[in-house]
Amino acid sequence: MFEKEFELLPQLQDHPRVDLGLTRTNIDPLNRLGSELGISLSTKRDDTLNLALGGNKVRQLEYYLGPAQQMGADTVLITGAVQSNFVRLCAAAARKLGWHPVIQLEDRVPNTDPIYNNSGNVLIDKMLGAEIHYFPEGENEAAADANLDAIAADLKTKGRTPYVIHLGTDHPPLGGLGYALCAVETYVQLQEAGQQVDHVVIPSGSSLTHAGFLAGARAIGWDVPIHGICVRRGVEPQKPRVLQRTREVMSLLGGVAEISENDIIVDDTVLAPGYGQLNDEVMEAINLSARQEALLLDPVYTGRTMAGLISLVRRGVIEPNQSTLFIHTGGLPALFAYETKLTEFAGW
Numbered sequence: 001m002f003e004k005e006f007e008l009l010p011q012l013q014d015h016p017r018v019d020l021g022l023t024r025t026n027i028d029p030l031n032r033l034g035s036e037l038g039i040s041l042s043t044k045r046d047d048t049l050n051l052a053l054g055g056n057k058v059r060q061l062e063y064y065l066g067p068a069q070q071m072g073a074d075t076v077l078i079t080g081a082v083q084s085n086f087v088r089l090c091a092a093a094a095r096k097l098g099w100h101p102v103i104q105l106e107d108r109v110p111n112t113d114p115i116y117n118n119s120g121n122v123l124i125d126k127m128l129g130a131e132i133h134y135f136p137e138g139e140n141e142a143a144a145d146a147n148l149d150a151i152a153a154d155l156k157t158k159g160r161t162p163y164v165i166h167l168g169t170d171h172p173p174l175g176g177l178g179y180a181l182c183a184v185e186t187y188v189q190l191q192e193a194g195q196q197v198d199h200v201v202i203p204s205g206s207s208l209t210h211a212g213f214l215a216g217a218r219a220i221g222w223d224v225p226i227h228g229i230c231v232r233r234g235v236e237p238q239k240p241r242v243l244q245r246t247r248e249v250m251s252l253l254g255g256v257a258e259i260s261e262n263d264i265i266v267d268d269t270v271l272a273p274g275y276g277q278l279n280d281e282v283m284e285a286i287n288l289s290a291r292q293e294a295l296l297l298d299p300v301y302t303g304r305t306m307a308g309l310i311s312l313v314r315r316g317v318i319e320p321n322q323s324t325l326f327i328h329t330g331g332l333p334a335l336f337a338y339e340t341k342l343t344e345f346a347g348w
């Protein structure tokens with residue numbers, strides 16, 4: 001698996017990586033939705049990645065946990081929102097490797113609904129037997145990381161070998177390597193199928209999916225525009241963050257290409273009222289995708305990213321008949337946690 005990808009970008013093998021059962025994901029056509037929008041549309045199905053209901057973080061975790069395996073870790077710690085897919089998949093990856101998962105859930109979304117706080121990803125965290133800690137300050141990455149470090153220090157005194165996955169931008173963006181590999185994989189698949197795309201549309205949150213894909217594409221000389229749809233922060237803080245992280249991923253790849261400011265495209269047109277909160281555009285994107293394609297999207301990441309794509313088409317940034325690839329990053333367990341909000345918002 002990935003021989004062609006590693007041939008094109010051998011630096012991907014310079015970093016330790018655990019095996020979480022990664023295989024290439026499909027690129028599926030979305031003909032009905034595309035013709036409704038007047039473009040040629042397809043989707044890279046990373047929602048189908050093969051671990052505990054899938055999603056983009058499986059690719060990131062393969063690289064995050066490489067150094068953990070090398071140091072002989074037996075415990076992995078991670079922090080995230082209550083309905084974090086990253087946290088769920090980290091707990092799953094830890095179990096798959098025979099390790100103990102410790103997770104910290106932060107209050108990032110104003111939501112006291114018991115279904116939000118107990119269903120979806122949280123239910124799976126519990127099923128996986130993760131040790132759960134709660135942290136109230138959801139907007140303070142440094143404080144969340146510091147609290148995680150304190151829990152890890154305590155575990156060490158109890159004889160464990162903990163490994164912390166930090167969220168802050170002062171830690172190396174190892175997860176981005178997983179999306180550099182995804183970009184190369186996508187390029188190889190398109191070449192094999194004799195296809196090309198004019199635009200890639202991808203979510204931009206912590207930014208490692210976006211930054212990794214961009215670094216991987218530019219590293220092999222693929223200069224397609226990659227539109228990051230803001231799911232957490234507005235353009236102003238997100239653009240420098242993506243630039244910094246993309247350059248860091250590129251330097252992990254041996255600095256084989258330059259990243260300029262012009263490479264960074266971020267769009268926050270559909271972000272309001274904020275992270276994890278529904279709006280009309282997200283609801284329309286979720287309904288259209290389900291009803292035209294049976295393509296299920298979540299309210300936090302992929303629904304917003306599809307709403308961003310639709311907005312790019314309506315504003316003429318993606319022109320009629322242009323070919324566009326939507327990166328489906330998963331997140332479907334959150335659908336169930338958002339039952340109350342979705343039902344209220346859609347009026348079902």
Ligand SMILES: Cc1ncc(COP(=O)(O)O)c(C=O)c1O
Nearest residue numbers: 085205206207208209301329331
């Ligand atoms: C389903 C899903 N899509 C997209 C993202 C955003 O990815 P990133 O944090 O790498 O920007 C996340 C982040 O948690 C996610 O869970």
